[in-house]
Amino acid sequence: MRKIITYASLCFLSLLVFACEPMEDRMELGNAITADQLEITAVPIIVNGKKSNKVILDNKSPVLSSWDFGVGSTQKKTDTVLLVTTGTNEILFTGLNPEGTKITKKIDVTVDELTFPVPLEWGYLTDGSERTWKWDETAPAVWGNGGYLGNSAPAWWTLKEADINGQVAGEGVGAKMTFSLRGAKLTKLKSTGAKEQGEFSFDMTKIVKLDDGTTWAKGKLTTRGITVLCGISPNEGNAPVYQYDIIILNNEKMILSYAEPGAGPWGTAWFWVFRAE
CATH class of the missing domain: 2.60.40.10 (Immunoglobulins)
Incomplete structure (x- = not known):
């Protein structure tokens, strides 16, 4: 009788040991391909x-x-x-x-053909390959603020190209940015020689119209991992700006805008004025 009890006890202990061993559900990796x-x-x-x-x-x-x-x-x-x-x-x-x-x-x-519509802005911005843009020093001002839906360029607090370095070092006189069709790349070359690179995209359905039906902004430019030159919002602690309303974009000129959060008509918006090199 004692032998039977001992044997039963050993069997019970062995079950406990096996039950306590961790069970692993491993996913085997497939073979790498070339x-x-x-x-x-x-x-x-x-x-x-x-x-x-x-x-x-x-x-x-x-x-x-x-x-x-x-x-x-x-x-x-x-x-x-x-x-x-x-x-x-x-x-x-x-x-x-x-x-x-x-x-x-x-x-x-x-x-063979562009059967499906392509925004003309791709050609304007990149010239079919790449195009370099700089501040439009011929404009009354190249950066500053003005009224959202009211102005189409800097109108209140305005800066010329020579003043931009006081806002963002190296992004004033001599600074440039190149938009490349390949990979939709945006490269910013500072006057110090430093380079930054990111990407950009368009959404030409994001049209902003005035109450009378006229177009104030023709679409939206979005950058990723980079801003345009002096792409900051001063009243938000110089936060980087990555989305811009497109006010003007053609083969020669580009004006972008950014409205501060909650801005209504004549609320604060910021404007950038560039020209093709």
């Missing part, structure tokens, strides 16, 4: 027998996706994007393997 093994495509939508400027991107590979299509980027596995130039467009794909290594591959896509 760029040659990528299964990716970039196919233009065909309209009336021609390759349009809308392109379907598709990644069937076991990697995370990052597509750079020249005027923007997307991290979706499958996406439809808009290209803004005819001819050969280069698309750069970067894949992230499960164990952390990156692989890249380029795809050339031919666009």
Whole structure:
């Protein structure tokens, strides 16, 4: 009888030991693939027998996706994007393997025609490749504040180009910024020689109209990781400004504005006045 009890006790203890051992649910990492093994495509939508400027991107590979299509980027596995130039467009794909290594591959896509509308502002801002902008020293003022929906340039407290360094060092006389079509890149070159780089995008549906129906702002320019020259809001502790109403943008001139939070008609807005170099 004692042997039976001892045997039963040992069995019970062994069950406790096994029950206390941690159970791990591990996800095994897949094997890393090379760029040659990528299964990716970039196919233009065909309209009336021609390759349009809308392109379907598709990644069937076991990697995370990052597509750079020249005027923007997307991290979706499958996406439809808009290209803004005819001819050969280069698309750069970067894949992230499960164990952390990156692989890249380029795809050339031919666009026959701009079937889908492209904002003219891409051409104005980048000249089809890149364009450099500087303060418009011929204007009465290049930066300052004025009335939201009331003014279209600095009108109250105004500064000339020579005064800008007092607001942001290196961003006055001699400072420039270059908008590049490839990657929608914005590069700011300070008068000190220092460089900063970020990205930009447009939303030309963000039109601001006055009560009489006339257009005050034709769209919105957004920057990421960078501001335009002297892109600050003084009454908000010199906070960086990343979104700007587009008052004027053509081949020669650009005027941007930023309204302080809560500003109504004739509330405080800030204005930037640039010209193409």
